[in-house]
Amino acid sequence: MSLLAPVRRDRVIAELPPCFTKEAALHSRTSFHPKVVGMCQAQRTGTVGFKISKIIVVGDLSVGKTCLINRFCKDTFDKNYKATIGVDFEMERFEVLGVPFSLQLWDTAGQERFKCIASTYYRGAQAIILVFDVNDVTSLDHTRQWLADALKENDPAGVILFLVGTKKDLSSPAQYNLIEKDALKVAKEMQAEYWAVSSLTGENVREFFFRVAAQTFEGSVMAELEKSSARRIGDIVRIASDERDLYLTEKRRRAKCCQ
Numbered sequence: 461m462s463l464l465a466p467v468r469r470d471r472v473i474a475e476l477p478p479c480f481t482k483e484a485a486l487h488s489r490t491s492f493h494p495k496v497v498g499m500c501q502a503q504r505t506g507t508v509g510f511k512i513s514k515i516i517v518v519g520d521l522s523v524g525k526t527c528l529i530n531r532f533c534k535d536t537f538d539k540n541y542k543a544t545i546g547v548d549f550e551m552e553r554f555e556v557l558g559v560p561f562s563l564q565l566w567d568t569a570g571q572e573r574f575k576c577i578a579s580t581y582y583r584g585a586q587a588i589i590l591v592f593d594v595n596d597v598t599s600l601d602h603t604r605q606w607l608a609d610a611l612k613e614n615d616p617a618g619v620i621l622f623l624v625g626t627k628k629d630l631s632s633p634a635q636y637n638l639i640e641k642d643a644l645k646v647a648k649e650m651q652a653e654y655w656a657v658s659s660l661t662g663e664n665v666r667e668f669f670f671r672v673a674a675q676t677f678e679g680s681v682m683a684e685l686e687k688s689s690a691r692r693i694g695d696i697v698r699i700a701s702d703e704r705d706l707y708l709t710e711k712r713r714r715a716k717c718c719q
């Protein structure tokens with residue numbers, strides 16, 4: 461029996477949410493990986509339904525990390541800037557392809573003086589969200605350094621990356637198009653999926669976090685699949701080595717009786 465409240469109906473993901481732009485997406489599939497669907501249908505997702513996936517949100521001060529999380533988790537927006545001191549986190553529960561799935565969203569401080577506290581929480585992330593302000597090209601340049609710092613604490617091959625431009629409401633279409641070109645370059649270079657959002661209007665916020673949840677879920681199920689195939693290969697090796705031992709024992713036995 462689960463003591464947890466049921467997942468909110470608006471946190472149920474039954475289809476793979478679409479990417480923001482095909483130019484910088486993690487992959488070109490329009491639906492969940494068939495292996496992932498198969499594992500979910502067969503209820504073979506192992507520990508995925510019990511685990512909490514850690515997502516870290518990093519980027520320069522005042523780019524809008526806290527507002528982005530608050531818009532999604534609490535549907536609120538605060539126009540006054542209150543710097544995050546160290547870190548903060550929010551939990552979000554989803555149901556993906558019928559499997560419960562939880563995200564822990566770690567909101568870190570962008571201010572230099574709090575950076576060393578925040579960086580102690582980077583370890584063990586399944587996804588890294590790199591945030592910049594679409595009206596501030598320097599904050600986009602700085603995402604490279606934020607990524608380098610976050611990867612010092614994580615296995616680069618094991619994390620999913622998202623590059624997110626915020627405050628889209630403050631830029632004109634012409635200004636936005638200019639920075640988008642640069643952002644797409646950075647996203648491709650990092651192998652990150654690119655998104656542009658506004659926490660003030662809510663534009664693309666829900667779509668973005670649904671994509672984060674879905675991609676992280678896929679990653680977790682695929683990792684579970686790899687683990688179970690590794691176990692099967694391990695069993696074959698163990699059986700083979702047991703057989704070899706048996707053979708050796710038999711040979712030794714025969715050698716003994718012929719002495």
Ligand SMILES: Nc1nc2c(ncn2[C@@H]2O[C@H](COP(=O)(O)OP(=O)(O)OP(=O)(O)O)[C@@H](O)[C@H]2O)c(=O)[nH]1
Pocket residue numbers: 519520521522523524525526527528538539540541542543544545568569570571626627628629630657658659660661
């Ligand atoms: N117009 C507009 N303003 C935004 C948006 N997102 C954030 N802001 C404003 O930008 C300021 C900084 O937002 P925060 O979310 O606190 O920034 P942060 O990245 O968490 O900053 P640190 O905690 O210091 O790292 C606040 O005044 C917000 O109201 C947005 O999408 N549109």
Ligand SMILES: [Mg+2]
Pocket residue numbers: 525526527542543544567568569570
């Ligand atoms: Mg903050």
